[in-house]
Amino acid sequence: MLDNHQKNIATFIHLSTFSRFFIPFGNFIGPTILWVANKDKSEFIDAHGKQVINFQMSILLYAIILGTLTIPFFIFKIFSGLDFIDFYGFHDFHINIGKPSPLLYIGGALGVFAIIGFIIELVLIVLASLKARDGELYKYPLTINFLK
Numbered sequence: 001m002l003d004n005h006q007k008n009i010a011t012f013i014h015l016s017t018f019s020r021f022f023i024p025f026g027n028f029i030g031p032t033i034l035w036v037a038n039k040d041k042s043e044f045i046d047a048h049g050k051q052v053i054n055f056q057m058s059i060l061l062y063a064i065i066l067g068t069l070t071i072p073f074f075i076f077k078i079f080s081g082l083d084f085i086d087f088y089g090f091h092d093f094h095i096n097i098g099k100p101s102p103l104l105y106i107g108g109a110l111g112v113f114a115i116i117g118f119i120i121e122l123v124l125i126v127l128a129s130l131k132a133r134d135g136e137l138y139k140y141p142l143t144i145n146f147l148k
Contacts, residue, residue, distance in 0.1 A: 002042075002044055002135045006041070006042045006044050006045055007044075007132060007133055007134075007135050008133075009034065009038050009041075009042075009045050010044060010045050010048040010049075010132035010133075011129050011132040011133045012034060013031050013034045013035055013038075013045070013048055013049050013052050013132070014031075014048065014052055014125055014128045014129040014132055015125070015129050016030030016031050016033075016034055016052075017030065017031055017052060017056060017125055018125070027056050028053070028056055028057075031049060031052040031053055031056065032049075032053060034049070035048075035049025035050070035052070035053065036049075044135075044137070047137055048128075048132050048137070048138070050145075050147045050148070051128070051137075051138065051139060051140060051143070052128070053146070053147055054140070054143050054144065054145050054146050054147055055124075055128075055140040055143045057144070057146050058140075058142065058143045058144045058146075059117075059121055061144065062117070062142075063114070063117075066110060066113065066114050066117075067114075069110055070107050070110040070111060070114070073103045073104065073106050073107030073110070076103055124140055124141070128140065
């Protein structure tokens with residue numbers, strides 16, 4: 001039987017991911033500390049802790065992949081007007097901000113995709129917190145199970 005204390009701890013494990021806005025890597029540190037300190041007390045807390053950490057690790061992996069795809073498009077666009085062989089000084093240095101290239105559109109679309117993903121992540125965290133508060137197990141979508 002679940003008591004309110006277990007539900008509250010599971011809820012705070014989910015909500016502790018928001019500590020990343022104040023502490024670097026707080027979305028890993030907060031949930032991990034709460035989960036490790038309380039995982040032996042309840043299977044409910046253990047399951048929620050694993051879900052949170054798996055979700056945050058999955059989000060980090062997806063962000064690295066998306067960044068790896070996005071950043072080169074912007075770099076290629078910025079340096080497309082420079083000729084490194086004939087670069088003798090700053091007197092002829094210019095960056096052409098004329099017609100946007102397709103690379104910039106692709107990079108911008110990936111950036112918009114990242115923003116949408118961030119908003120969806122916040123919504124899923126709040127939803128998981130509410131499920132934990134109600135005593136239900138929540139499985140984040142598109143999560144890779146690193147911890148089983």
